[in-house]
Amino acid sequence: MSFTATQDNLTHSIDQLADGTEHPHSARRSPSNNLFNAQFLKAHTCNKFSDFGHFVAAGFPDTDFESIPDAKWNRWIKQNTNFATWNDMKSAALKAYMAGRLTFQ
Numbered sequence: 001m002s003f004t005a006t007q008d009n010l011t012h013s014i015d016q017l018a019d020g021t022e023h024p025h026s027a028r029r030s031p032s033n034n035l036f037n038a039q040f041l042k043a044h045t046c047n048k049f050s051d052f053g054h055f056v057a058a059g060f061p062d063t064d065f066e067s068i069p070d071a072k073w074n075r076w077i078k079q080n081t082n083f084a085t086w087n088d089m090k091s092a093a094l095k096a097y098m099a100g101r102l103t104f105q
Contacts, residue, residue: 035093044081044089055080 031052038050049055059076060068068076074085083089 031090031093035090035097040093040096044083044092046082048080 033052036052041049041055056065077083077086077089081089
């Protein structure tokens with residue numbers, strides 16, 4: 001297997017984890033609680049939220065995560081976290097998750 005193929009597989013796996021989806025090009029799905037755990041949410045929402053479901057419900061009660069318009073979701077992220085966009089938040093969560101999972105010997 002070439003380095004490029006391995007890198008592509010890793011990128012695909014990371015995209016799946018970050019999006020919480022099985023298919024990275026499908027509609028937005030509810031993300032993994034592994035990425036948006038209590039520690040991450042508390043740190044980036046000024047201790048307002050420790051559960052991703054509560055974070056979503058606070059801004060969009062009675063709305064499925066997948067049906068929230070992107071512009072409204074990004075505005076909610078900007079107003080209630082220290083991130084400018086959903087992509088910024090996902091990237092930071094993924095970095096934190098990977099840093100906690102990787103160990104070098």
